[in-house]
Amino acid sequence: MDSRPASFYWLAAFFTLFVLFLYGPTITILILSFQGPGGGLTFPMQGVSLHWFEQLFRGIGVVDIGSAFWNSLILGGIVTVITVVASVMAGLAFRRRFYGSGALFYVAIASLIIPSIVVSLGIALEFRIFDDSIKAIGDAYEIEWIWQNYTTMMGIYSSGLGAHLTWTFPFGLLIMFAVFNRFNPAYEEAARDLGATPWQTFAHVILPIIAPSIFGVALFGFTLSWDEIARSSQAMGADSTLPITLRSLTTTVTTPAIYALGTLTTMISLIVIVSLLTALVVVRRRQARRGSDAGKGVM
Amino acid sequence: MQIVLALICTIPFWTSNVIRMISWIPLLGRNGLVNQGLVGSGLIDTPLDGLLYSDFSVILAFVHLNTVFMIIPLLNSMSRIDKSLIEAAYDGGASGWQTLVNVVIPLCKTGITIGSIFVITIVMGDYITIGVMGGQQIASVGKIIQVQTNFLQFPLAAANAIVLLGAVLLMIVALTRFVDIRKEL
Numbered sequence: 001m002d003s004r005p006a007s008f009y010w011l012a013a014f015f016t017l018f019v020l021f022l023y024g025p026t027i028t029i030l031i032l033s034f035q036g037p038g039g040g041l042t043f044p045m046q047g048v049s050l051h052w053f054e055q056l057f058r059g060i061g062v063v064d065i066g067s068a069f070w071n072s073l074i075l076g077g078i079v080t081v082i083t084v085v086a087s088v089m090a091g092l093a094f095r096r097r098f099y100g101s102g103a104l105f106y107v108a109i110a111s112l113i114i115p116s117i118v119v120s121l122g123i124a125l126e127f128r129i130f131d132d133s134i135k136a137i138g139d140a141y142e143i144e145w146i147w148q149n150y151t152t153m154m155g156i157y158s159s160g161l162g163a164h165l166t167w168t169f170p171f172g173l174l175i176m177f178a179v180f181n182r183f184n185p186a187y188e189e190a191a192r193d194l195g196a197t198p199w200q201t202f203a204h205v206i207l208p209i210i211a212p213s214i215f216g217v218a219l220f221g222f223t224l225s226w227d228e229i230a231r232s233s234q235a236m237g238a239d240s241t242l243p244i245t246l247r248s249l250t251t252t253v254t255t256p257a258i259y260a261l262g263t264l265t266t267m268i269s270l271i272v273i274v275s276l277l278t279a280l281v282v283v284r285r286r287q288a289r290r291g292s293d294a295g296k297g298v299m
Numbered sequence: 300m301q302i303v304l305a306l307i308c309t310i311p312f313w314t315s316n317v318i319r320m321i322s323w324i325p326l327l328g329r330n331g332l333v334n335q336g337l338v339g340s341g342l343i344d345t346p347l348d349g350l351l352y353s354d355f356s357v358i359l360a361f362v363h364l365n366t367v368f369m370i371i372p373l374l375n376s377m378s379r380i381d382k383s384l385i386e387a388a389y390d391g392g393a394s395g396w397q398t399l400v401n402v403v404i405p406l407c408k409t410g411i412t413i414g415s416i417f418v419i420t421i422v423m424g425d426y427i428t429i430g431v432m433g434g435q436q437i438a439s440v441g442k443i444i445q446v447q448t449n450f451l452q453f454p455l456a457a458a459n460a461i462v463l464l465g466a467v468l469l470m471i472v473a474l475t476r477f478v479d480i481r482k483e484l
Contacts, residue, residue, distance in 0.1 A: 007395055015304075021363065022311045025322035028332070032325055113416060115424020115467055117441040118460040121448055125457065223313040230427050234448055246317040250431055259325075262318035269314040277306075 026266060033259035052260040065245060065261065071156055072242035076225040078161060083168045083221035084214055091176025092206075095183075108173055111166040116230035123163050123235040127154040154237035163235040164228050168221040175220065179213040211283050219276045226269065305374060312367040320360050320431045327351040327359075352434030360432040365421055369414035376410030377403070412474050419474075423467050 036047030056065070090108070094101060111119060130153050138146030153159070187209065191201040207214075229243040236244060242265060249258055311319065326332045327350040334346035349355060380403065388398040404411075426441030440463045447456035 005395065019307060022308070022366075025326055025363070026311065026314065026319060028325050029318070029322040113420045113467070113471055115420055115441065115460075115463055117424045117426055117444045118464050121444060121456055121460050124448070125453060128453075219313075227313075227315050229317065230425065233427070234445075243315060243317050246315065247427060247431065250317065250321050251435070258321065262315070262321065265318060266314045270310075273310060273313050 026262075029259040029262050030266070032256055033263040035256040035259070052256045053264075055255070055257045056260045056264070065242075068240055068242045068245040071239055072226060075156060075160060075164065075241060076222050078157070079164045079168055079225040080218050080221040082161075082165060083172045084217050086169060087172030087176045087217055088210070088214065090173050091180050092202075094177065095180050105173075109170050112170040116167075117234075119166050119231045120163060120234040123159050123166075123231075124154070127152070127159045127235070127237075152237060154235070156236055156239040156241070159235040159237060160232050160239070160241070163232040164225045167228055167231050168224045171220050171224065172217040175213060175217050176210075179210055183209070208287070211287070212280055215276055215280045215283065219273065219280075222272060222276075223269065226272070305370075308370055309367055312364075316364055317427070317431065319364060320428060323356060323360060323363075323432070324351060327356055352432070352436065354433075354437065357429055357432045357437060360428050361422055361425075364428060365418050368417035368421065369411075372410040372413040372417070373407055374410075376407035380406045408477060412477050416471055416474055419470055420467055423463065423470075 033052060034048050034050070035052060036049045037051040094105065131150075134146060134150060134153070137143070138150065183206075187205050188201055191205045196204070227243055228241070229247060232241065233244055233247075240248075246258075246261065246265070249261070324331070328334070329346050329348060329351070331350070333350060337343050338346055384402055384406070385398060388402045393401065424441050426439060426445045429437055429439045429442050430445075440459065444456045444459045444463070447453075447459065
């Protein structure tokens, strides 16, 4: 082994500082969330307690954190499923050159590079137009049901879902693009030569090979959605998700209860990340074990 | 080892952005750790006010929140550099610095460009970070559009949004003249 040059130690020191910069603030609020009942928003700690977590579960202010939490979790789940299914299908479709594929690709990616406030405002205005048109129809044909029951189409699972997908789907598509660019078509040809139907080829050949990347897309989809705020803040309608609630709390709550909430959401993020990464490792191992039986004779 | 280091760099970005913003408050606030440290060490007599809710804290939070969008494209570009090119540079007598400037950086030009596109669009359209870290006192285009939307000034907000979109697209077009993004995937 060569002896390390001096620059290695300088760069390692720089990297350590960077990691400290990344983690330091989060660790600070993690510690401060266990602040004693008499403590404030900053150090020193006035004893150690779970007081602020209790406060949190009793509810702080007027906002309903519990429902915001479930909204975020369910929406994140739906967004993840749609992103995975749609980006795998799109990735497969884009392997063939079809008319307008280039344009379609850029349209799909475009929402990544559009400033988030523009997306958010655009979705909000679009749904206002929907609402106005439906009400106009109700007036024109005198449909009583619309007069009495219709308020808005805007909501967490319509406009909110759309806003999240403008952020998660392009990332999923980019990942699948990268995956299929490195995918060896010989596997599919072999499956076809052996008489597999297109569906069998997909289910038994392509899907197992791309499984780790699908976990990647799911991880991206969920964490981006769990944390999404810029695109959805104007587009959620009456409900709100956890990050939006958190942001409004930053201006109203001046106790360490907000740190307790921070600790809690960070823990949930970490649990999701760790479990998906573990699943990824398990799938990889399984692939390595059962990947190839070449040279092992016929069963 | 490289995978572990990459994970260390990316895991914080999978946690809540708002929480990561407010976690600067106990550090930068008037009675925060930084001020306590500076006053305690005798460097300054009165705590600095300009650390939190200022341009400084906004920029700090932007860097803190968005470095991942540069790290990942760079990682992607650099991991694809052929190791033999670097060995060739060393064999040709290049120093570490010369190899970095003449071999590595030109080869990850696309990564730098893609990272820049992400960071520029996120920062240009931001109004959350500016709001929270600027104490709702600092203006940005995004913040103005948000305020106008809240007051139901939709035509004005839409006009501002189109100007913002045009400006961002011009920057991106200028950047993409250097690379073919689709080739990078």
